[in-house]
Amino acid sequence: MSRAFDIIESYVIDVAACLPRAQRADVAAELRSLLREEIGADTPENEVIARLRAFGRPADVAARYHPPYTLIESTDTRGFVLAAVIGALLIPPANQRLPLSVDQNTASIFFLAWLGALLLLFAAKSWAFRRWPSLSRWNPTRLRDYDAVRMIEQIPIVAILVFYEAAYLMPATVIGALSGGNIPAGVLDYTADFLNPIRMWWFALFGFALIVLEAAMIARGRWSRVTRTLEIVLFLLAGTQLGWHASYGDIFANVQAEHGARMAFQLLGAAFVLTAVLKIYREWRRLPPLEAVSVAA
Amino acid sequence: MQKNSPDVAFRLEQELRRGVLMLAVLSQLRKDQYGYSLRQLLDAKGMAIEEGTLYPLLRRMEEQGLLHSEWKIEDGPPRRYYRRSRDGEKIYRGLATQWRGLVATVEGLMEESK
Numbered sequence: 001m002s003r004a005f006d007i008i009e010s011y012v013i014d015v016a017a018c019l020p021r022a023q024r025a026d027v028a029a030e031l032r033s034l035l036r037e038e039i040g041a042d043t044p045e046n047e048v049i050a051r052l053r054a055f056g057r058p059a060d061v062a063a064r065y066h067p068p069y070t071l072i073e074s075t076d077t078r079g080f081v082l083a084a085v086i087g088a089l090l091i092p093p094a095n096q097r098l099p100l101s102v103d104q105n106t107a108s109i110f111f112l113a114w115l116g117a118l119l120l121l122f123a124a125k126s127w128a129f130r131r132w133p134s135l136s137r138w139n140p141t142r143l144r145d146y147d148a149v150r151m152i153e154q155i156p157i158v159a160i161l162v163f164y165e166a167a168y169l170m171p172a173t174v175i176g177a178l179s180g181g182n183i184p185a186g187v188l189d190y191t192a193d194f195l196n197p198i199r200m201w202w203f204a205l206f207g208f209a210l211i212v213l214e215a216a217m218i219a220r221g222r223w224s225r226v227t228r229t230l231e232i233v234l235f236l237l238a239g240t241q242l243g244w245h246a247s248y249g250d251i252f253a254n255v256q257a258e259h260g261a262r263m264a265f266q267l268l269g270a271a272f273v274l275t276a277v278l279k280i281y282r283e284w285r286r287l288p289p290l291e292a293v294s295v296a297a
Numbered sequence: 298m299q300k301n302s303p304d305v306a307f308r309l310e311q312e313l314r315r316g317v318l319m320l321a322v323l324s325q326l327r328k329d330q331y332g333y334s335l336r337q338l339l340d341a342k343g344m345a346i347e348e349g350t351l352y353p354l355l356r357r358m359e360e361q362g363l364l365h366s367e368w369k370i371e372d373g374p375p376r377r378y379y380r381r382s383r384d385g386e387k388i389y390r391g392l393a394t395q396w397r398g399l400v401a402t403v404e405g406l407m408e409e410s411k
Contacts, residue, residue: 027356033374033377056349064349065357
């Protein structure tokens with residue numbers, strides 16, 4: 001066989017390797033025959049290589065014969081990244097000072113396992129959509145005006161925030177009352193270090209500001225861009241502050257109360273931060289109102 | 298004009314051609330042709346198609362039932378010859394009618410914009 005035909009043969013083998021088994025022999029035979037006729041047996045080696053390179057990379061050529069399927073559709077990339085980030089946020093942190101934490105290696109394993117699970121999930125979705133195209137059909141969702149204040153939601157939010165604030169400022173009174181007086185005196189007294197202005201009072205301040213904001217919305221009836229942004233900032237600041245308390249400790253002198261408080265602060269802080277993340281996502285999805293679109297006169 | 302406009306123009310031209318490739322190929326396959334001879338035939342009639350595009354297209358058209366193929370030995374090595382199938386014949390006639398209508402409409406639109 002001529003050198004040109006040898007090079008063509010190696011190209012055909014590489015193309016065929018990227019094709020489904022059932023198609024390989026037939027496509028290879030036709031491609032070999034066509035390329036031999038196109039290029040010829042006596043063409044110099046470098047010209048043969050240049051012609052084959054112009055024909056396309058073997059994987060690209062194979063894809064033209066048989067379009068390959070994708071594990072994750074390009075249209076799902078945004079959803080995949082978002083799910084990966086949310087999953088990463090939910091993994092117990094690797095900060096060993098926090099009561100609910102895992103070591104660095106376990107956190108990495110959790111994250112990789114989450115990515116693997118997501119990959120399988122999105123691949124299954126992609127397969128199901130190919131198999132049953134009607135599944136991917138768009139359906140309208142009920143429009144919701146997130147700026148309108150709903151009393152049925154807003155009043156409980158204010159009540160919960162007032163409870164948090166009260167329990168934070170007067171743990172012995174509030175939690176003691178909830179326990180039916182079963183907690184001995186002094187167990188829920190803050191340490192002198194925690195009562196230090198730079199430790200305790202920041203969350204009290206952010207919590208109070210949140211209560212005022214949420215209560216004001218009951219009176220106002222509608223959220224605006226400024227109040228929405230303020231709410232997100234306050235949730236983030238309050239959540240971060242609680243996370244710091246959980247990490248730093250030295251809240252109660254009593255060991256059990258200290259452990260319980262740090263755990264509660266960590267969970268509550270995570271809930272505040274996740275609420276802020278959800279609200280940021282909602283802002284990101286928000287479309288500008290029609291009157292905000294500039295129209296050429 | 299933007300810096301990349303020649304690139305955009307090239308891509309638009311490619312897209313335009315891609316849309317009519319199938320019709321061009323179907324038009325020439327009333328008689329048996331193999332890949333290389335079809336490419337030369339189209340080239341001679343002013344419709345140059347890269348081999349890397351044409352050969353896989355023939356296979357895909359056959360999978361869609363538009364073409365029928367068979368291996369034959371005529372004057373040379375064994376070659377795979379293609380021609381329009383019965384379904385391909387019907388679809389070609391429909392596409393040709395659509396194409397003529399489309400050309401007339403677009404011509405009219407372009408005349409208006411002169």
